[in-house]
Amino acid sequence: MRTPKAPKAEPAPRGPGGDPLVGERYEVEVGAVAHGGGHCVARHEGRVLFVRHALPGEKVIAQVTEGTTKSRFLRADAVEILEPAKDRIAPPCPFSGPGKCGGCDWQHVTPGGQRKLKVQVLTEQLAKLAGLTPVEAGWDGSVEPVGGKLPAGEVPAWRSRVQYAVDPATGKVGLRKHRSHDLQPIDRCLIAAPGVTELGIESREWPGVASVDAIAATGSSDRQVVLVPRPGAQLPIVELDKPVSISRIDEHEGFHRVHGRTFVREVAVGRTWRVSNGGFWQIHPEAPDTLVNAVLDGLDPQYGENALDLYCGVGLFAGALADRVGEEGAVLGIESGKQAVVDARHNLAALENVRIECDKVESLLPRTGITATDLIVLDPPRAGAGRETVAHLVALEARRIAYVACDPAALARDLAFFREGGYRPVSLRAFDLFPMTHHFECVAILEPIGEPVA
Structure with a gap:
């Protein structure tokens, strides 16, 4: 049970050839939910589409995001909902939706529907x-x-560890778009735990930084920010409003070297646990x-x-x-x-x-x-x-x-x-x-x- 981290970019799939269909729109009836990726299955002229931002039983306009005329299947986003399912709601997060943040799959679904x-x-x-x-x-x-x-439309702030990517041009943080290296800039992640939000990672710039991991321990006041610098970059001096330990991970030829305080204390099942270097702990x-x-x-x-x-x-x-x-x-x-x-x-x-x-x-x-x-x-x-x-x-x-x-x-x-x-x-x-x-x-x-x- 290695729980999922914030979404990372996936390598682009190797294409099967054929003419690209990205951007094409099809009216489809959405079938069952599929395992992985938060998508549902639909068909158009015999070809399978894996459609995100849709729900079983809906009729939608699906816009192709990956695939060609020779692909075995296509990936698509539901960009227009013609006949909504009863469990559909308006996404509470402004960064959720087609072409936006890939972290949450089902912001558009009631908690019970999820x-x-x-x-x-x-x-x-x-x-x-x-x-x-x-x-x-x-x-x-x-x-x-x-x-x-929770009632429909209310978002639980549960994620105690969030990994942000940094835009090299602006130094601002964001989260990866679905199956993409592209960044969705954000000013707040709604599912981030209060201890993460209080660090104010989204409100400052991070020049020279490739990624920022924000950790808010449960049961203790420990907070940690782990910085990964860009190759050859000088990390900024970091001062945050909340007491927090700052660690830096240098990556060189597959080896990681950590500088600064390297652990947080988590409290669970009646015991305090040391977790080092931003290591695995339930989020x-x-x-x-x-x-x-x-x-x-x-x-x-x-x-x-x-x-x-x-x-x-x-x-x-x-x-x-x-x-x-x-x-x-x-x-x-x-x-x-x-x-x-x-x-x-x-x-x-x-x-x-x-x-x-x-x-x-x-x-x-x-x-x-x-x-x-x-x-x-x-x-x-x-x-x-x-x-x-x-x-x-x-x-x-x-x-x-x-x-x-x-x-x-x-x-x-x-x-x-x-x-x-x-x-x-x-x-x-x-x-x-x-x-x-x-x-x-x-x-x-x-x-x-x-x-x-x-």
């Missing part, structure tokens, strides 16, 4: 890639709101507690049990498991990020029943000599764990496995691999931890099919 779209995506991926119905997956068919329900303030509680409820750890925390980051799940299994139990965390391992060891230094190792899961786990365990938590990157890693995990004969996923397609593929190995999901929960975007988080609990092997 969750319904996510339900449709997860349902389709489970059926298509795992061969599971919601009932077979142990899922009640809902995406649970986090932080309370919704309520995500750590929400996900840990879902994992613990599903696993029901018992005193004296052994557990694995794979892709463990700075130790969030390992710490929660260690508290439950007690001094007679043991937890092994595996993480490939060197700085995250340093942080995890610092965060969990008082827990003698925890060990954190640094390596890739697929490389280290077979070398540990572990042949069995009671519990497993895995929180892989967006691509998922994959067949080989899943095969190794099922051989450990854990009584329960918790799979935390930010991509429904990767989750569904891995659930199919687990089923091949004799494990099935007994519960699945989905959480709306990224409102206004197409992203959401899932926690699946798996058990052996039939009686667990002793």
